[in-house]
Amino acid sequence: MATIRTVLNYLEEIAPSAYQESYDNAKLIVGNANAELTGILVCLDSIEAIIDEAIEKGCNLVVAHHPIVFSGLKQITGRNYIERVILKAIKNDIAIYAIHTNLDNVIYNGVNSKIAEKLGLQNTQILAPKKGILQKLYTFVPKDKANELKKALFAAGAGQIGNYDECSFGVEGVGTFRGGEGTNPTVGDIGKRHQEAEQKIEVIFPAHLQSRVVRALIQAHPYEEVAYDVIALENQYMQVGSGMVGELAEAVDSQQFLKNLKEKMQTACVRYTNLCKKNIKRIAICGGAGSFLLKNAIRAKADIFITGDYKYHQFFDADGQIIIADIGHFESEQFTIDLLYDLLMQKFTTFAIYRTSVNTNPINYL
Numbered sequence: 287m288a289t290i291r292t293v294l295n296y297l298e299e300i301a302p303s304a305y306q307e308s309y310d311n312a313k314l315i316v317g318n319a320n321a322e323l324t325g326i327l328v329c330l331d332s333i334e335a336i337i338d339e340a341i342e343k344g345c346n347l348v349v350a351h352h353p354i355v356f357s358g359l360k361q362i363t364g365r366n367y368i369e370r371v372i373l374k375a376i377k378n379d380i381a382i383y384a385i386h387t388n389l390d391n392v393i394y395n396g397v398n399s400k401i402a403e404k405l406g407l408q409n410t411q412i413l414a415p416k417k418g419i420l421q422k423l424y425t426f427v428p429k430d431k432a433n434e435l436k437k438a439l440f441a442a443g444a445g446q447i448g449n450y451d452e453c454s455f456g457v458e459g460v461g462t463f464r465g466g467e468g469t470n471p472t473v474g475d476i477g478k479r480h481q482e483a484e485q486k487i488e489v490i491f492p493a494h495l496q497s498r499v500v501r502a503l504i505q506a507h508p509y510e511e512v513a514y515d516v517i518a519l520e521n522q523y524m525q526v527g528s529g530m531v532g533e534l535a536e537a538v539d540s541q542q543f544l545k546n547l548k549e550k551m552q553t554a555c556v557r558y559t560n561l562c563k564k565n566i567k568r569i570a571i572c573g574g575a576g577s578f579l580l581k582n583a584i585r586a587k588a589d590i591f592i593t594g595d596y597k598y599h600q601f602f603d604a605d606g607q608i609i610i611a612d613i614g615h616f617e618s619e620q621f622t623i624d625l626l627y628d629l630l631m632q633k634f635t636t637f638a639i640y641r642t643s644v645n646t647n648p649i650n651y652l
């Protein structure tokens with residue numbers, strides 16, 4: 287029997303909710319995670335029509351990209367679409383989970399990596415890597431136990447740098463300690479200062495794994511009292527952040543590129559600035575509303591910045607340095623549904639998973 291939590295735990299591995307932006311509300315918004323799962327419906331926007339679809343398909347979990355609720359609700363009377371969704375979901379025992387800017391911000395299996403895949407981009411990197419995510423653990427262990435301890439720390443998720451794992455640094459030295467009354471020292475005698483040949487180990491890890499890493503440390507370390515330091519790092523985390531930049535295998539004429547873009551992203555409309563670049567090779571992207579990343583895109587020497595939700599005055603900011611192409615918010619994110627569906631289908635086989643057949647784009651084109 288699978289519970290809703292089983293699915294949420296998996297999604298948390300793909301895009302930890304700790305990676306969401308501060309204004310966001312990516313989490314289980316409605317529902318009981320311990321309920322037995324009957325089926326999953328994947329969508330961008332968990333509007334009323336989606337809850338109806340979930341009821342019809344027998345799904346009690348809606349996985350949506352956009353959170354239906356961003357800020358606090360003081361009453362739930364059904365006077366607007368948000369309240370009506372919440373009421374209907376609760377009434378019908380349907381859970382709503384949002385996987386939003388955390389899914390935007392991951393380098394693999396995220397909103398932007400999906401767009402990059404659609405456009406055939408190579409050498410992709412995060413456009414604006416986040417700070418304040420990484421921490422470092424220092425610990426001190428008897429020399430002959432160092433490898434075993436490292437193994438446990440790596441298994442808990444420490445030591446990942448880019449596409450390298452099992453990264454650590456160790457230096458040998460001498461530790462001293464004296465056990466007081468009631469202690470049970472692994473080495474040495476109570477009441478006598480002991481010297482031990484130790485290794486100091488350093489590993490980094492993302493902050494949300496801190497309790498898991500420290501638990502692994504305490505379990506694997508041979509000492510009764512484990513000496514360790516956890517330090518917050520100022521480093522950017524290159525694996526997590528907004529937007530993405532990558533390159534086409536070969537430069538393409540700008541006009542032709544826009545035609546390809548319209549077709550590949552299945553959008554009815556591309557709004558773009560002057561074609562100040564003859565060819566397109568380096569491309570910055572951001573699914574959804576990405577105008578806040580324009581400076582990063584220019585700094586990354588992108589020929590074009592592809593996103594959604596640009597306003598009239600913001601288009602002037604291209605200023606002859608880059609082409610801005612607005613392909614529409616919904617259109618830029620629509621393949622996120624396939625992304626989530628494919629990930630869930632690969633992982634789970636014992637219950638039904640559906641892509642929504644409702645087009646939730648609130649904007650029509652004539």
Ligand SMILES: [Zn+2]
Binds near residue numbers: 352573574575615619
């Ligand atoms: Zn969006």
